[in-house]
Amino acid sequence: MKGLREKILSAVVIVSVVIFSSTVLAKELTKPTVTNAHWYPSYHIAAPSGWINDPNGFSYFNGEYHFFYQHYPYDVKWGPMHWGHVVSKDLIHWERLPIAIAPDKIYDASGGCFSGSALERDGKLYLMYTGHVDLPVPTKDGINRIETQNIAVSDDGINFTKLAANPVLYVPTDRGDISGNDFRDPKIWFHGGKYYAVVGSRNKAETIGQVLMFESPDLENWSFKSIVARSEGNQGDMWECPNFAEVDGRDVLILSPMNIKAEGKKFLNLQQSGYMLGDLNYDMGIFTHGEFEMLDCGFDFYAPQVMQAPDGRCILIGWLDMWGTPMPEQADGWAGQMTVPRELHIKDGKIYSTPVKELELLRGNKTFYENLSLTKATKLDGVRGDVGELLTTIDLTQSKNFSIELRSSGKEKTILSYDKATGIVKLNRDKSGEALTGEREVKLSPADEMTLQIFIDRSSLEIFINDGEAVFSTRLYPKANSKDIIFIPTQGALHLKQVTFYNLHAGIPQP
Numbered sequence: 001m002k003g004l005r006e007k008i009l010s011a012v013v014i015v016s017v018v019i020f021s022s023t024v025l026a027k028e029l030t031k032p033t034v035t036n037a038h039w040y041p042s043y044h045i046a047a048p049s050g051w052i053n054d055p056n057g058f059s060y061f062n063g064e065y066h067f068f069y070q071h072y073p074y075d076v077k078w079g080p081m082h083w084g085h086v087v088s089k090d091l092i093h094w095e096r097l098p099i100a101i102a103p104d105k106i107y108d109a110s111g112g113c114f115s116g117s118a119l120e121r122d123g124k125l126y127l128m129y130t131g132h133v134d135l136p137v138p139t140k141d142g143i144n145r146i147e148t149q150n151i152a153v154s155d156d157g158i159n160f161t162k163l164a165a166n167p168v169l170y171v172p173t174d175r176g177d178i179s180g181n182d183f184r185d186p187k188i189w190f191h192g193g194k195y196y197a198v199v200g201s202r203n204k205a206e207t208i209g210q211v212l213m214f215e216s217p218d219l220e221n222w223s224f225k226s227i228v229a230r231s232e233g234n235q236g237d238m239w240e241c242p243n244f245a246e247v248d249g250r251d252v253l254i255l256s257p258m259n260i261k262a263e264g265k266k267f268l269n270l271q272q273s274g275y276m277l278g279d280l281n282y283d284m285g286i287f288t289h290g291e292f293e294m295l296d297c298g299f300d301f302y303a304p305q306v307m308q309a310p311d312g313r314c315i316l317i318g319w320l321d322m323w324g325t326p327m328p329e330q331a332d333g334w335a336g337q338m339t340v341p342r343e344l345h346i347k348d349g350k351i352y353s354t355p356v357k358e359l360e361l362l363r364g365n366k367t368f369y370e371n372l373s374l375t376k377a378t379k380l381d382g383v384r385g386d387v388g389e390l391l392t393t394i395d396l397t398q399s400k401n402f403s404i405e406l407r408s409s410g411k412e413k414t415i416l417s418y419d420k421a422t423g424i425v426k427l428n429r430d431k432s433g434e435a436l437t438g439e440r441e442v443k444l445s446p447a448d449e450m451t452l453q454i455f456i457d458r459s460s461l462e463i464f465i466n467d468g469e470a471v472f473s474t475r476l477y478p479k480a481n482s483k484d485i486i487f488i489p490t491q492g493a494l495h496l497k498q499v500t501f502y503n504l505h506a507g508i509p510q511p
Helices: 002-030 328-332 357-362
Strands: 050-061 064-072 082-088 095-101 112-121 124-134 145-154 183-191 194-202 209-216 223-230 238-247 250-258 274-281 286-289 302-308 314-319 342-347 350-355 363-374 378-384 387-395 401-408 413-419 424-431 439-443 449-457 460-465 470-475 484-491 494-504
Touching: 050 082, 050 124, 050 302, 050 314, 064 112, 082 112, 095 124, 095 145, 112 145, 112 238, 124 183, 145 183, 194 223, 209 250, 223 286, 238 302, 238 314, 238 342, 250 286, 250 302, 274 350, 350 449, 350 460, 357 363, 363 378, 378 494, 401 449, 413 449, 424 470, 439 470, 449 494, 484 494
Parallel strands: 050 112, 112 183, 183 238, 209 238
Antiparallel strands: 050 064, 064 082, 082 095, 112 124, 124 145, 183 194, 194 209, 194 238, 209 223, 238 250, 250 274, 274 286, 302 314, 314 342, 342 350, 363 494, 378 484, 387 449, 387 494, 401 413, 401 484, 413 424, 424 439, 449 460, 460 470
């Protein structure tokens, strides 16, 4: 199988390199510049300009958090993938580093360096990524692209060298019902004296998503272990960006299935991201798991990646965008951003995600109210802005239905609403500003109070409900003067135990 792949790669290398080189050379002098920063985030990771998508290589090395991302620096649209790179000592204040890896080898020349992961070994930082090559003509067996797994290594965490032995992993189509077209997004980790990798895959008919598992003694020589998890037919036709993690003593498979069919108000986004709780048998390569559950109920959340912090926390960052969705910021020279880092917990058999405590380092001026009973739409002095953090606790024993308008100007508004009879919270962005519409909802567990922690950052909202029981993430594109926050009782009075608003400082370099 490896010999066949090498022949195919050799046959297309000239075409691929010529196409890629001519494209990049034509654009090297026309790298986009951010011309208007009114929607550019203050504390969410974003590229300095150009395109950004999946999180990659989230890791800890030499006393710093390293975060990489899928990046095309020469346009505001997707193109041959590079790995952008930022580092932080506290997960919040990020410093830009040079592009870590770029498409310059026969195994990644046309499509680029697709998603992957990282880990530290013997004082070096190792990246494993997918090299993507588009074939000019499909093979006789219907293969139209070659995806392989490759290693790049660094002594200093800045300058990376691709191994001469690359590719280190080819798609094992001879080991089961495995498509030869889709084989990407490796996640590597160390366990019990061995290195393991999971890679996104689908079956040969390209109707069922699955995850393949591999093991290695040294990160270079890999053997196929199993199809470790597979769709039961209603969970998408390709599983991208798999992550295995341990959360509170349980094994968790995080994945991003493509093309799940909508079920009522569920699975309405073009693609989904979620998890399965279970137990991984390393000897057998079997993952016994429960149902697929969503990690985020909002409009814009995909391809999350997790890492284990030095203190043992499982930290997640996702792409705060969605394929197929308008991105008006492209007119300003940039496209896409990440979520804030989130800590994962297990409660009542489900994953809860909460903003990492380090976000408190961004807090500036504080406005505080307590024990409010509102009978009409109310704006509170000092509680407004296009960059900030809102925390409130609502007494549900005395409150019924209500809504909160965010980034409001009257004409523009993003509405979070709650119906006590059904327990349903809705997020509506029909009037959020440019380009975007729609509504998402989630049903909450019965409780006497509701807590909200809302992060506002120019063109995004992240809404954490009841300490991470549910999360809504969304992009929005309002005018600069749409800064009001309005509390609206829609049935009876709205009783607020407390309201706190913080102005937040910047966490990333501004254009």
